Amino acid sequence: MSVDGSLVLRVAALGDGLTEDGRHVALAAPGDRVDTDGTIHFGPHHQEPPCRHFPECGGCQLQHLDDATIADFVRDRVLNALEANEIVPDDVAPVHLSPPQSRRRAVLHAINGPKGPRIGFTKERSHHVIDMSECHVLDPRLFAMVAPLRALLGNRLAKGGAAEITLAIVDQGVDVAIKGARFEGLEGHDAIIDFAEQHGLARLSLDDGYGPEPRWEPRPVTISFGGIAVPLPPGAFLQATADGEAALIEAARGGIGDAATIADLFAGLGTFALSLGQGRRVYAAEGERALVESLKAGANAARLHAVCEHRDLFRRPLETAELDRFEAVILDPPRAGAREQSIRLAEAKTPHIAYVSCNPASFAKDAARLVAGGYRLRRVTPVGQFRWSTHVELVGTFER
Template identity: 40%
Template sequence: MEHIIERLGHHGDGIAPGPVFAPRTLPGERIEGEAENGRIDAPRILAPSPDRVTPPCRHYRACGGCALQHASDGFVADWKVGVVRHALSAQGIETEVGGPDTSPANSRRRATLSGRRTKKGALIGFHGRASGVISEIDGCTLLHPAILAGMPAFQALVVAGGSRKGEMAITVTHSTAGLDVTVRGGKPLDGPLRIQLSGLAGQHDLARLVWEDDVIVEIRPPVQVFGPASVIPPAGAFLQATVEGEAALTRAVLRAVGDAKRVADLFAGCGTFALPLARKAEVHAVESVAEMLAAMDRGWRHAKGLKQLSHATRDLFRRPLLPDELAKFDAVVIDPPRAGAEAQTAEIARAEVPVVAAVSCNPVTFARDAKILTDAGYRLDWVQVVDQFRWSPHVEVAARFSRGHIPGS
C-alpha cells in the first residue's frame, strides 16, 4: 500500500494520513509498506524527497542513536526552527526565532553506552531503534573522538565486571583531563574486583572511574571549564552535550541578562551559567543536588575576578522561590528539565522580575511556561534555537523575556 508523507512528528518519524508513522522518511515522499498498528517499520521509498541524503554513518540503519541522518542539514535546521515556532504558535505567541546554532559532527562529549559480555569479549554501543539489541558504533559520526578511542577500555571494564545475563550502562564524559567514566549494572564491588578495575583504569589512562557510587580511582581530576572557572563535577552529573552547544547557550543567556547586577540562576547544576555570569553580576545559584553546588562553589573560590556567588540546595518543583525571595534580583536564569518549571515560572511572573533568561530542552513545555509569562505582562523578545544533539529530533532553546523598557534591550 502506498502513502504520502505529509510532515515529521516530534520524534522525527514521517507521518502520512491515517495517521501512519514511518521512520526515516521525509515530507513529500511517496512510500510503500503495510502498516501494523499505525506504523510502517521498514518503508520502501518510491519517490524520494530532494532533501534526502546518504547517511554519513555506516551504522545508521542498525543504531538508534540518530534519527535524521537521511535528511539534509538545511532541512533539519528549518524543521527544528519550525518545531519551536509551532509550539509557540499553539500558545498564541509570536516572536523572532533565530538559529539553529548546530554543533559539528563528532562533538558529543557525553554519552551513556550499553555494554554486555559475550563469549568472545564484550559488545559496546547504542540500542537499535525500539530494540534491546546493542549496535556497535566504531566510526560513530556523533561521539567525540576521545570517547571512541576509549572503546577498548569500556570493553575491558565489561569483561571484568559484567555478567552474561545483565546489561551495563557506561556513562562517559570527555573532560580536560581525559575520560570520566561511571559504570552501573555490573557485579557487586569486592576487594579483588576493585583492584582489577583500578588496574584497568591506569592501563587505559582514565581520568576517573566510578563503579555504581564508589570512586575506584581518580588519576586526574576530570575538570570541566565554565567561563573563568574550572569545575570537577560529581560523577554522572548533568553536563551540556557538546562544548559548542554549551557555548551557544551561554552566549544567549549572557545576551539576555545584559547589564543586570543581581541574578538568580535556577536549576543551576554545577555552574554552567552561574560562573560566566559572575564576571559581571552577583549570582545566587539554586539547585536540588548539593554535590553539584559544592563543585560549583569550589570552582568559584579558585577562579579570579568573579563577583559574589551564593548558593542554596532546594527542590524548585516542591519549593519554588517565592516573590519576596525573587524581589531583590534584576534578572532570573532558569534552565529546568524537560518537564519545564510551571510552578516556578508562575512565581517569577508574580514577582515581576524585570528580565527572564529561559533555557529549555523541550519546546512544548517551554511554550507552556512562556504563556504564563506573557499572560502576566512579559514580552518574549527573542528565541534562539540550539542544536547540540545533531541528527536527532531533540531541540533546545534559549530566550529572553522582559517587562517594560529594559536598558540594553
C-alpha cells in the same frame, strides 16, 4: 514503478516523514515521494546516512536528512509548541546545530552476548544493545574507549548481565563510570588500576548500586565554565556538547543584557552562573546538594560575588518578593519544566528572563504563564546539540 506517489511535506516529531495524504513514513525526507506500497523515491533533502548502524541504533533518528531539513525540524519543534499555546515570539534566531563527533558526554549500555560484551546505544524503543563499531556523534576521544571497555568487561558481566557506562570529557581527559559490572577482590582492583593507567583516564568510578565511587582519580576532576574550574561529581549532568553549551550561554547572555544582579535557578554545576556571573552579583539555587557544593567551591575560588543555596525549586520556588530583587533571572529546569517557579515569575517585576529548556512542550506551557503575567517573548534560539536526534533545546528570552 511510477514516482507519482504522495509527497512528503515535513518531518514529524519522532522523525517520520509526513505525507500530503497524512501518512507517517519512516526514513522519509521532505521532497521524497512515497508509493502506495511504501517505496520511497528520494528527493533533494534526502542524504546517505554516514553511519552503518543507522537506523537500527537509537542514538540517531535523522541521519537521512540534510542539514537544512534538520534545522527546519529543530525550529519547527519550538515554534509549533509555542503556536499550540498561542504564543508568537518577536524574533526567532537562526538554528544552531552542533557538528558531528562533538558529543562530550554519553551513556552507553553493555550486555553480555554469546561472543562477549556488546557496547553501544540501545535500539530505538528497545533494550537491545547495538554493538558499536563506529559512531559519528561521539567525540573521537570517547569512541576510542569503546573497544578497550569491551575487553575490560569481557569476564565482568554475569551471563545475560548488563552494565551502564557513562563517558565524559573533563578538564583532565576522559572520565569513565561503570555501573553493574563485577570487579571483585584484589584482581578486580588491579584490573581497574591497570586499565585506567594504560588509557590515561582522568577518573574511573564503579557503581555497585549505591552510587558511583571513584577507584582511580590521580588528580581532582574538574569541568570549567567561563574559565572557572568546578569539581565534577561522578556522573554529574553536563550539556551534551561544549559547542551547544556555548550557544546556550550566548543566547542567555543576550537575554539578560547588562543586568548587575542575576538569579540562576536550577543552576546545576554553574554552567550559566559562572559563565555569565563574572562582574555581577549572582544568586544560584540548585536542588542537588553535591552540585551546589561544587558550584560554591568554583565561585569561591574565583572570588565571585555569588550566593549558592541548596534549594528544591519544585517544592520551594523563589517567591515574588525574592525575585523582585534581581534585574535578570536565568532558569534551566529539567524536561518537566518549571511550573511552580514560572507562576511566581509571572507575578514578579524582574525585567529580564532567560529560560533555557530541553523540552519545547514544557517550555511553551511555562512561557504562556509568563506572557499572561505581562512578559513578552522577545526571542527564541533553537539549538540542536544532539546531532541527528529528535531531541531539541532552546533559549527563550523575555522582557517586562
